[in-house]
Each structure stands twice: as C-alpha cells, then as structure tokens.
Amino acid sequence: MSWDILDAVIANTVNGSSVVSRNDDVGSINWVRGMSDPGEMIACGAYQQLRRANGESDRDYQERIETLLRDIPAEHAAKIRAAGVKAAQERAQLDATGGMVRAIFAGKPAWHELGVTMSDVFTSKQALDLAGLDIEILKVPMSYDYQGRSIVSKETFALVRADTGAFLASVGKRYQTLQTRDAFDFVDGVFAEHGARYESAGMLYGGQQVFLSAHFPRYDFAIGKASDTQAAFATLVNKHGDGACRFFPSEYRAECANTTAALLRDNRGKGLSIRHTGDIKAKIRQGQEALGIAIQGFSDYKDGAEAMYRTECKPMEYFDGVLDMVLDITKAEMTGDPLALFDAAVAMTEAQKEAAAAKVERDREKRAAILADIYARHESERCANGRGTLWSAFNAVTESADHGALAGRQIGENKADRRFESIMYGRAAEIKETAYTSALALTAR
Numbered sequence: 001m002s003w004d005i006l007d008a009v010i011a012n013t014v015n016g017s018s019v020v021s022r023n024d025d026v027g028s029i030n031w032v033r034g035m036s037d038p039g040e041m042i043a044c045g046a047y048q049q050l051r052r053a054n055g056e057s058d059r060d061y062q063e064r065i066e067t068l069l070r071d072i073p074a075e076h077a078a079k080i081r082a083a084g085v086k087a088a089q090e091r092a093q094l095d096a097t098g099g100m101v102r103a104i105f106a107g108k109p110a111w112h113e114l115g116v117t118m119s120d121v122f123t124s125k126q127a128l129d130l131a132g133l134d135i136e137i138l139k140v141p142m143s144y145d146y147q148g149r150s151i152v153s154k155e156t157f158a159l160v161r162a163d164t165g166a167f168l169a170s171v172g173k174r175y176q177t178l179q180t181r182d183a184f185d186f187v188d189g190v191f192a193e194h195g196a197r198y199e200s201a202g203m204l205y206g207g208q209q210v211f212l213s214a215h216f217p218r219y220d221f222a223i224g225k226a227s228d229t230q231a232a233f234a235t236l237v238n239k240h241g242d243g244a245c246r247f248f249p250s251e252y253r254a255e256c257a258n259t260t261a262a263l264l265r266d267n268r269g270k271g272l273s274i275r276h277t278g279d280i281k282a283k284i285r286q287g288q289e290a291l292g293i294a295i296q297g298f299s300d301y302k303d304g305a306e307a308m309y310r311t312e313c314k315p316m317e318y319f320d321g322v323l324d325m326v327l328d329i330t331k332a333e334m335t336g337d338p339l340a341l342f343d344a345a346v347a348m349t350e351a352q353k354e355a356a357a358a359k360v361e362r363d364r365e366k367r368a369a370i371l372a373d374i375y376a377r378h379e380s381e382r383c384a385n386g387r388g389t390l391w392s393a394f395n396a397v398t399e400s401a402d403h404g405a406l407a408g409r410q411i412g413e414n415k416a417d418r419r420f421e422s423i424m425y426g427r428a429a430e431i432k433e434t435a436y437t438s439a440l441a442l443t444a445r
Contacts, residue, residue: 017106017120019130023113024101029092031084032065033058033111047072050080058111088112093257095203097164103202103255104131110200110255121197124184124212133203133210136162137177137240142170159241161207168208169241176280178245180210183238186284187212187247191234194218194295199233200253204260211260212236213253219298223309228385230305232298234271235263245274249297266402266429270297304436307443308390315393319374322397322438326431327370329363373405390439397435401428 050068052061069077092112095102103115104127116130128134138160143152157175159168187196196214203210212235219232235250237260246264248271254260274283324330333341338360339353348356377383378396386392400406406428 017118017122017126019116020119021109021117023115024096024099026089026094026096026101026114027085028113029085029088030062030111030113031081031088032062033113047076047080091256091258093204095206097161097166097206100132102132104200105253105255106197106199112256115202121199121215124188124198124201127198127201127212128181128184131201131203133180133201135203135207136179137168137207138162139171139175139177166206168206171241171276174277175241176276176278177240178238178274178276178280178284180238182281182284183210183236183245184212187214187234187236190247190295191216196234200255202254202256204257208240208242209257209260210236210238211254213250215253216295216298219295219302221302221305223305223391224385230302234295235260235267237264240276244276247272247274249295266432268429304440304443305391308394308439309386311390311443312388313390313393313442315378315388315396316371316375318390318393318438318442319371319378319397322431322435323367323371325434325438327363327367329360329367333360334364334367370400370405374400377404390442394435394439398432401431401435406431 047068050065056064069080092114094112094114101115103110104118104122105115106118106121109117118126118130122130139157140160141152141154142156142158143150145151155173157171157173159171159175159177160166161168191214194216195218196216199213199215201210201212214234216232216234220229222229231252233250233253234248235254236245236247237254238245248263248267250263250267252259252263254263274280320331338357341360342348342356374396377399378387378393382399383392383396385395397406
C-alpha cells in the first residue's frame with residue numbers, strides 16, 4: 001500500500017472511527033510501561049531506588065522513574081534509558097519494515113504507544129489497510145548447490161514476504177499458506193453475529209506472526225456490588241511456518257509479542273486450531289461453527305462466576321483442595337517423618353534417605369509459601385469483592401498462578417527453585433483450570 005493511499009485513508013473517518021495518532025518511531029517506545037522486571041535496566045544495582053515497588057502501577061512508576069533519572073549522572077541515565085528501550089522493543093517485537101509499525105489499537109494506545117491508535121473500534125479491512133497487514137506470504141521452492149549445479153528441492157520450500165522477499169521459515173511440500181486477509185475474513189464471518197468489536201491487530205517477528213483481538217461487549221458482566229467487570233475477548237493468532245492458526249476466547253486484547261505469547265500459553269486447548277496443511281479454506285468453513293461455540297463459552301463462564309459469588313466457602317479449605325491437586329505434596333503430607341512418605345519396602349542408602357528427606361522438606365516449604373501468598377492475596381483489596389465466597393477465593397488462586405508464588409515466583413534463588421519456577425509458570429493455565437473446575441464442583445453441592 002503506497003503512502004499516498006494511506007494518507008488518503010487516514011484523512012477519512014470510517015464507520016465513526018478515525019485515526020487519533022500514529023507512531024512509527026520504534027525508538028520512542030514507552031519502555032517503562034509494561035516492564036515486569038526493573039532488573040532489565042543497566043545500573044539498577046547502583047540505583048536501588050529505580051527498582052519497581054511491589055504493586056506499583058505503570059503510571060505511578062513512570063512518573064517516579066522519570067523524576068529519578070533527572071537526579072543521577074547523565075551518562076548513567078542515558079545507559080538506563082537505552083537498555084530500557086532495547087528491552088521494551090524485545091518485549092513488543094512489532095514489525096516495522098519500511099519504517100511503518102504494523103499495528104493498530106482502538107480507544108487507547110497500547111503500552112508501547114506505537115502503531116495506529118483509532119478513536120473507536122475498527123473493521124478488519126481498516127486493520128489490513130491502516131496497519132499494513134495485508135502482506136502476501138509466498139511459498140517458493142528452495143534450492144541447493146551440488147557440484148556446481150543449482151538443484152531445486154521438491155520437498156522443502158521457503159515462506160517469504162511478497163513485499164520484501166524476506167525469508168520467514170522453511171516448510172514441507174504439504175504446508176499451505178493462510179493469508180492474513182483470509183484469516184480476518186474467517187473471523188468476520190464468526191464474530192459479527194456475536195457483536196464483535198475489533199480492538200487490536202498487529203504483525204510480529206518480521207512478519208512471522210499476526211494477531212487480531214476482538215471484544216464482545218454483550219458477554220461482559222459484573223459480579224457483586226463492587227462491579228467486578230469481566231471483559232470478554234477473543235484472539236486470532238496466525239503463525240507462518242511454525243505451528244497453526246489459533247482462535248480462542250481470551251481475557252484481554254493482544255498488544256505485542258509478550259501479551260500474545262501469554263494469551264497463547266494461558267489458553268492452550270481452548271478454541272480452535274487450524275494446521276497449515278490440506279484444504280485450509282475448507283477447514284475454516286468447518287471451523288466457524290466450532291469457534292462460535294467457543295465464544296458462547298463466555299456465557300458459561302458468566303454463569304459459573306455468578307454461582308461462585310452466591311456460594312459461601314472456607315477459603316483455606318478451598319486453597320488446600322486446589323493445591324492438593326496441583327502440587328507434589330498434599331496437606332496431609334505436610335507433617336510427620338518425611339521418609340514415611342516413601343515405600344518402606346524400597347531399600348535406600350543413607351545418602352538416598354537424606355536426599356529424599358531434604359526434597360520433602362523443600363516441597364513442604366514451597367507449599368507453605370504458596371499457601372501464604374494465596375491467602376495474602378485473598379485478604380488484599382483486589383480480592384475483596386465477594387469476600388467469604390468462592391468467587392473471592394477463586395480469584396486469589398488465579399492471581400497467584402499468574403503473578404505470585406503459585407507461578408513459582410519469589411520462592412527462592414537457587415537452581416532447584418528456578419527450575420521449579422519454570423515448571424510451575426508453564427502450568428499456570430492448567431492450575432487455573434483446576435481452580436475453576438474445583439470451584440464449580442463446590443457450587444453444585
């Protein structure tokens with residue numbers, strides 16, 4: 001799409017929504033917002049006051065850090081800013097080929113403040129045109145040199161961008177491309193009947209991946225007097241070369257590589273997955289009904305949440321029940337001789353007994369830390385809505401699974417604890433699903 005055509009499109013308001021701003025300068029990325037670990041910054045060890053405080057919002061942190069940076073040596077501040085910008089760009093991974101950031105957002109800018117921001121929601125065509133997402137992906141034969149001859153392979157092909165010829169991935173002969181325009185047409189056909197409003201879209205990793213997020217206001221709902229609003233989104237992620245095209249219900253809109261990866265991880269097994277083989281368009285037609293059913297699942301979640309809110313519970317009993325199902329050690333195994341948990345008929349050396357006992361003690365310490373974290377979150381203001389009900393207890397568990405000790409964070413610093421962190425964080429989706437099904441089982445009593 002030429003810049004002249006783009007300027008003409010931008011000059012017009014379409015369907016009541018117009019372009020509010022456009023930022024294609026990747027160097028101007030908002031490097032503070034969205035930062036999860038201030039340790040990304042150079043010189044944090046020397047300036048502890050630059051570290052982010054627990055629970056500090058993006059806005060508060062940004063205001064504080066900009067003030068603090070003015071009070072330290074200029075060369076140090078420059079290094080910190082440069083490191084922050086680089087880290088933010090790596091988190092975002094937005095394609096900016098040709099000097100155009102290929103992303104669009106409705107209502108408010110994304111955390112990185114790049115791409116196009118619309119005054120209101122947009123159409124899929126606007127996303128393709130304004131964000132430059134309608135780039136064709138070509139599948140071309142790969143070749144190799146052998147004894148001075150160039151031989152074209154019949155088995156291996158390259159996926160390349162039609163606009164630049166940039167290589168994206170190598171694929172087999174059975175691989176079929178799914179163009180972004182076709183993927184967007186598919187979601188148009190499903191989402192329209194559910195009142196979808198497109199809120200974000202973008203291209204990542206140099207064109208290897210495209211996302212589109214839609215909001216479904218009719219499925220939003222509030223729980224309790226505190227108006228604990230639950231927003232209903234669905235996200236499309238089309239990967240070229242590696243993986244499949246995914247469509248699934250989600251909790252928020254995608255805005256970058258990090259948020260897209262988190263949504264994919266937390267919604268494994270949900271929605272619809274279309275492999276890039278066979279008759280793609282036929283699969284899409286067959287999949288529309290399945291995706292519609294998945295979106296209807298928002299209503300089921302609303303019913304479940306309302307049932308939780310009506311059901312009183314003893315939070316510690318609920319927490320222990322969930323942890324019994326997701327951790328290696330149960331509540332009943334938290335006390336007594338550690339070696340009593342092992343098969344008495346199995347002969348162990350003294351060294352093996354010592355190692356086994358030590359592992360049990362580590363598991364006990366971790367469970368205690370996780371339980372304390374969940375309880376603290378339950379008693380915080382964030383989980384005050386419906387205190388004493390399953391809804392509040394459920395939210396405490398899911399918050400810990402996403403951000404706290406149940407995700408494996410802040411449990412320890414040695415190698416074993418980091419491994420535990422990796423395992424637990426990767427299981428966050430399964431843990432939350434267990435918490436949900438456990439809560440629903442209690443509402444049925």
